[in-house]
Amino acid sequence: MTHPFSVQAGVLQIGGVDLRRLAARAGHTPFYVYDRSLVDARIRALRQTLPHGIELHYSIKANPMPAMVHHLAARLDGFDVASAGEMMLALDAGTRPERIGFAGPGKSHDELRRAVAAGVVIHIESATQLRLVTALGWEFGVRPCVAIRVNPDFQIGKGGMRMGGGAAPFGVDASLVPALLLELARQEVAFAGFHVFWGSQCLHAPTIIQAHRQSAELVMRLADNLEVPPAFINLGGGFGIPYFPGEDPLDFDAVGEAMHDWLPGLHRRLPGTRVVLELGRYLVGEAGIYVCRVVDRKVSCGETFLITDGGLHHHLAASGNFGQVLRRNYPVLIGNRLDEPAQERSHVVGCLCTPLDRIADGAHLPATSIGDLVVVLQSGAYGRSASPTDFLAHPPPAEMLV
Numbered sequence: 187m188t189h190p191f192s193v194q195a196g197v198l199q200i201g202g203v204d205l206r207r208l209a210a211r212a213g214h215t216p217f218y219v220y221d222r223s224l225v226d227a228r229i230r231a232l233r234q235t236l237p238h239g240i241e242l243h244y245s246i247k248a249n250p251m252p253a254m255v256h257h258l259a260a261r262l263d264g265f266d267v268a269s270a271g272e273m274m275l276a277l278d279a280g281t282r283p284e285r286i287g288f289a290g291p292g293k294s295h296d297e298l299r300r301a302v303a304a305g306v307v308i309h310i311e312s313a314t315q316l317r318l319v320t321a322l323g324w325e326f327g328v329r330p331c332v333a334i335r336v337n338p339d340f341q342i343g344k345g346g347m348r349m350g351g352g353a354a355p356f357g358v359d360a361s362l363v364p365a366l367l368l369e370l371a372r373q374e375v376a377f378a379g380f381h382v383f384w385g386s387q388c389l390h391a392p393t394i395i396q397a398h399r400q401s402a403e404l405v406m407r408l409a410d411n412l413e414v415p416p417a418f419i420n421l422g423g424g425f426g427i428p429y430f431p432g433e434d435p436l437d438f439d440a441v442g443e444a445m446h447d448w449l450p451g452l453h454r455r456l457p458g459t460r461v462v463l464e465l466g467r468y469l470v471g472e473a474g475i476y477v478c479r480v481v482d483r484k485v486s487c488g489e490t491f492l493i494t495d496g497g498l499h500h501h502l503a504a505s506g507n508f509g510q511v512l513r514r515n516y517p518v519l520i521g522n523r524l525d526e527p528a529q530e531r532s533h534v535v536g537c538l539c540t541p542l543d544r545i546a547d548g549a550h551l552p553a554t555s556i557g558d559l560v561v562v563l564q565s566g567a568y569g570r571s572a573s574p575t576d577f578l579a580h581p582p583p584a585e586m587l588v
């Protein structure tokens with residue numbers, strides 16, 4: 187697989203630093219390392235392609251490493267958080283509360299209390315959440331700022347993790363939003379906008395374009411119930427990155443071009459309304475790698491196994507256990523043998539006592555020895571924080587932003 191990193195004398199370089207030096211700096215394998223220049227390049231490309239004024243938010247759950255959140259705080263327009271812990275990460279990075287959207291179907295009373303106190307935008311996902319927030323507003327003598335997360339009444343055709351077009355724990359059904367808006371108008375809350383999240387990990391530009399158009403139409407319809415246009419609409423993101431053989435990168439230029447077409451219509455209907463996209467993996471996924479070390483090599487029934495000190499406790503997604511239906515290999519390299527041709531077919535596994543702990547099945551790799559560094563690409567999102575690090579009581583992986 188092609189990758190965005192440079193190579194020197196057969197060794198992968200991340201942010202200009204030699205992989206072996208990074209292993210020494212981490213103090214141990216396994217570790218994650220993220221290249222900030224790749225994140226910045228992605229943001230620049232987005233800003234160049236998207237119509238002027240489109241706001242970019244980062245969905246912290248993709249990678250909550252505080253240094254990453256801090257890095258992004260200076261470069262993006264806001265954050266989407268889904269817990270009080272994520273909210274604190276965004277606030278700690280110096281983000282103004284009105285730039286933070288707090289979504290999530292199960293916000294606890296304590297979380298809502300902290301969110302109202304902090305003044306972030308609370309994305310209401312049920313009538314109960316609105317009641318709790320209203321009561322907290324009375325208690326604190328403030329007008330909480332709220333948005334409505336809409337469960338879209340359309341479903342998008344293809345790819346990724348689809349949402350919308352049916353029963354869901356997320357958001358308020360589009361058909362119930364007018365009644366909720368009436369209720370909201372009677373309460374001491376400030377209504378800021380709508381949030382439509384229609385899906386994730388989509389590599390098919392026409393699908394994203396259709397989702398954007400339909401989300402915009404849905405929001406314009408809902409906004410007919412308002413006296414003034416909402417301050418913002420958040421159209422979700424859904425931009426995917428290629429993980430598996432045969433997957434092509436998203437044609438992002440097509441998405442941007444289509445936006446230039448439909449955005450003026452939206453601005454005419456809703457003058458002054460800001461348009462927000464919330465992105466997770468598209469911003470950070472390709473900028474990160476997971477690195478573990480080969481600690482043993484053995485042959486069983488004629489097949490070669492490379493056993494590493496890593497595994498699913500650090501990188502659940504690469505093991506195929508984070509929502510994959512058919513297990514496929516994440517792209518894997520031997521990071522210190524990039525000038526050597528593939529010579530063997532081996533199974534790269536983790537160190538846990540479970541057959542689920544696989545990193546790459548039947549990978550074509552150079553002749554690999556104990557001590558070599560296995561690199562899993564496309565690991566900057568849904569890596570460490572989406573993994574069961576307590577499982578089997580091994581130490582957690584280090585994380586570095588270079």
Ligand SMILES: *Cc1c(COP(=O)(O)O)cnc(C)c1O
Pocket residue numbers: 245247248266289383386387422423424425464465466467468567
């Ligand atoms: C997880 C999530 C995202 C980010 O998804 P990616 O696939 O990482 O881009 C965006 N919005 C909401 C509401 C989410 O829950």
